[in-house]
Amino acid sequence: MSYSQYERELKFILHGDEEFIRKKIKAFDSDTHFNYLKILEKPFIVIRAAGSLGVDLVAIRGDISFPIEVKFSAKKVLHLSNTQHLIQQAHELREECERAKMFPIYAHRLKGVRGEDPWRISTIEIDGLSGSNKTLNRRIPKVHTTKGGNITLRWEDGMPLNKFIDYLCH
Secondary structure, eight states, X not given: OOHHHHHHHXXXXXXXXXXXXHHHTTTSOHHHHHHHHGGGTSOOEEEEXXXXXXXXXXXXXXXXXXXXXXXXESSSEEESOSSHHHHHHHHHHHHHHHHHTOOOEEEEEETTOOSSOOXXXXXXXOTTOOHHHHHHHHHSOBOEEOTTSOEEEEGGGSEEHHHHHHHHTO
């Protein structure tokens, strides 16, 4: 799959595309299967973003909205510090989210996963949040940030997408 195919996969899931979701969840256990189906009752409008902040998607719903940076890899650890450009994007995204009182989602898709949820969700600590944004930001695992401000996504430390959906749809 190409990068844009992973973006589309996450977009279809959060949008609540029933046919797509039912195909994707066939091999999952019953809890994961059930959690994915919850998005059908409370779907998002999901917009592909083409901004300089590195945001790939924006999920919008009446009660919550968030920018999403989609990453995929064949390895469980992904370093987002390959270039000065990526480091600058991460800093700008944090600043913009703090300014807008919202938080970003990092969605890490591990390639080659069979029988379990291949997506993991993480975020960064954002100051100044309130209400459900503050509660959800506290609940989602944080990305690893080095002393130099570089971000590392550890797939095993992230929240499975199905658990994220379960929480969002309560």
